[in-house]
Amino acid sequence: MAGKWDVVVVGAGNAAFCAAQAAAQNGAKVxxxxxxxKELMGGNSRFTAGAFxxxxxxxxxLTALMPDLTKDELDRSDFGTYTADKFYDDMFRVTxxxxxxELCDRLVGRSRDTMRWLHKTGMKFDPIWGRQAYLIDGKxxxxxxxxVESKGGGPGLIEQHLKLAQQxxxxxxxxxxxxxxxxxxxxxxxxxxxxxxxYEDIECKAVIIACGGFESNPxxxxxxxxxxxxxxxxxxxxxxxxxxxxxxxxxxxxSFGNWSGGHAVQWDYNAxxxxxxxxxDNFQKHSYPWxxxxxxTGRRFVDxxxxxxxxxxxxxxAVVLRQxxxxxWQVFDGKIVPMLRAEYRIKRVSKVxxxxxxxxxxxxxxxxxxxxLDEIKKYNAAVKQGVKFDPNIKDGRCTVGLPINKSNWxxxxxxxxxxxxxxxxxxxxxxxxxxxxxxxxxxxxxxxxxxPGLYAAGELVGGIFYFNxxxxxxxxxxxxxxxxxxxxxxxxxxxA
Numbered sequence: 479m480a481g482k483w484d485v486v487v488v489g490a491g492n493a494a495f496c497a498a499q500a501a502a503q504n505g506a507k508v509x510x511x512x513x514x515x516k517e518l519m520g521g522n523s524r525f526t527a528g529a530f531x532x533x534x535x536x537x538x539x540l541t542a543l544m545p546d547l548t549k550d551e552l553d554r555s556d557f558g559t560y561t562a563d564k565f566y567d568d569m570f571r572v573t574x575x576x577x578x579x580e581l582c583d584r585l586v587g588r589s590r591d592t593m594r595w596l597h598k599t600g601m602k603f604d605p606i607w608g609r610q611a612y613l614i615d616g617k618x619x620x621x622x623x624x625x626v627e628s629k630g631g632g633p634g635l636i637e638q639h640l641k642l643a644q645q646x647x648x649x650x651x652x653x654x655x656x657x658x659x660x661x662x663x664x665x666x667x668x669x670x671x672x673x674x675x676x677y678e679d680i681e682c683k684a685v686i687i688a689c690g691g692f693e694s695n696p697x698x699x700x701x702x703x704x705x706x707x708x709x710x711x712x713x714x715x716x717x718x719x720x721x722x723x724x725x726x727x728x729x730x731x732x733s734f735g736n737w738s739g740g741h742a743v744q745w746d747y748n749a750x751x752x753x754x755x756x757x758x759d760n761f762q763k764h765s766y767p768w769x770x771x772x773x774x775t776g777r778r779f780v781d782x783x784x785x786x787x788x789x790x791x792x793x794x795x796a797v798v799l800r801q802x803x804x805x806x807w808q809v810f811d812g813k814i815v816p817m818l819r820a821e822y823r824i825k826r827v828s829k830v831x832x833x834x835x836x837x838x839x840x841x842x843x844x845x846x847x848x849x850x851l852d853e854i855k856k857y858n859a860a861v862k863q864g865v866k867f868d869p870n871i872k873d874g875r876c877t878v879g880l881p882i883n884k885s886n887w888x889x890x891x892x893x894x895x896x897x898x899x900x901x902x903x904x905x906x907x908x909x910x911x912x913x914x915x916x917x918x919x920x921x922x923x924x925x926x927x928x929x930p931g932l933y934a935a936g937e938l939v940g941g942i943f944y945f946n947x948x949x950x951x952x953x954x955x956x957x958x959x960x961x962x963x964x965x966x967x968x969x970x971x972x973x974a
Contacts, residue, residue, distance in 0.1 A: 491521025500964025735940025745904025
């Protein structure tokens with residue numbers, strides 16, 4: 479490929495675009511190379527709902543990002559606050575205090591400023607009405623620390639990024655797979671790629687790898703995450719096969735983070751092997767806190783109401799994977815069915831329904847019907863029905879005396895029609911990756927020294943998430959560390 483580039487970014491998802499924008503804003507001539515064809519570009523970001531978890535101390539922080547909110551919209555919304563302390567608490571709690579302190583500090587501490595930077599760059603956002611707030615007594619009350627999404631969701635996020643990249647002179651080339659780094663033992667000086675069936679070298683002053691984890695590589699999943707992970711469905715792109723991680727490790731990068739862990743959700747059992755852009759993230763099934771989950775034995779196996787779904791959904795897919803037959807059924811009755819999220823009403827859904835609980839029990843494929851009926855009887859009897867159900871708070875409506883109690887939102891299963899949804903495990907992204915300098919985004923080698931000319935951002939950065947993650951923190955992490963990496967790479971370019 480002809481031309482001299484300052485910075486080459488590998489990938490074209492949210493983290494990659496943020497890195498490219500930051501580098502370009504600091505004077506770099508930037509090329510992005512994307513393995514996917516143009517019609518499938520955007521990485522996992524394009525498959526998301528577009529939610530960003532960020533610090534905000536009140537409505538003024540939100541109107542700075544969403545200045546078009548009307549007075550009526552503001553009056554009927556209780557946005558609350560999401561302070562830095564709360565974000566830190568959530569990060570440490572859900573990662574079981576494993577998250578790297580410095581990386582977590584940059585993620586939380588720079589989230590608000592990064593959102594303002596994105597808005598100033600031209601990105602548009604909306605409140606997450608409907609998924610993160612229920613209208614009760616004429617008011618939307620937001621919960622779970624997740625309030626803001628990119629306009630148009632994940633597809634809209636990538637469309638906006640593309641438009642802004644074009645405006646800033648950033649070139650994006652498609653069908654170009656990064657294979658290895660051009661490295662002389664001291665400095666990364668370019669990237670070896672395969673494009674149109676031919677091998678080529680791209681010379682540059684810095685490379686930023688931002689091309690995702692290894693979730694689309696069943697061999698790597700099984701090697702690092704363990705037996706059974708080759709059986710999961712992939713929520714997003716088929717192109718995240720660990721290329722960026724492997725090329726960095728090949729020149730001595732330090733591996734870091736939770737290599738046996740990943741963001742894994744309950745996903746339609748009959749979904750395709752990889753994500754389908756015509757469906758987006760709608761194969762997910764996230765209303766489970768209002769119902770119950772049963773496995774093939776007919777028994778519940780998890781506390782569905784342990785916390786807001788924002789803090790449990792990314793780990794419960796792995797719990798389902800460990801069940802007999804690697805599946806579960808989400809069960810609801812007639813009083814909850816109208817509350818189910820929009821993803822339950824798509825055409826491509828694995829669903830059964832019935833008007834009697836006995837008929838229903840025999841429709842749950844692979845489930846012991848007699849044990850299921852016994853489980854429902856015991857569960858219904860254990861629900862504290864004197865406590866009011868409220869989906870906007872941890873309502874304390876629980877069960878008492880069961881082997882696995884439900885902590886909140888315990889609704890009896892007794893009013894027809896009964897509905898159940900067949901779910902398996904859908905893997906979003908993997909948590910293991912490479913180690914970076916938290917202030918420059920520079921990749922660190924196994925001797926704990928920075929590798930000149932190599933930077934990283936996004937899902938292939940290890941050390942941020944362990945076991946679980948707070949919803950919306952993935953796109954936020956990609957934005958924060960993408961900006962850091964782009965700024966770091968452009969500073970190195972000027973000093974070269």
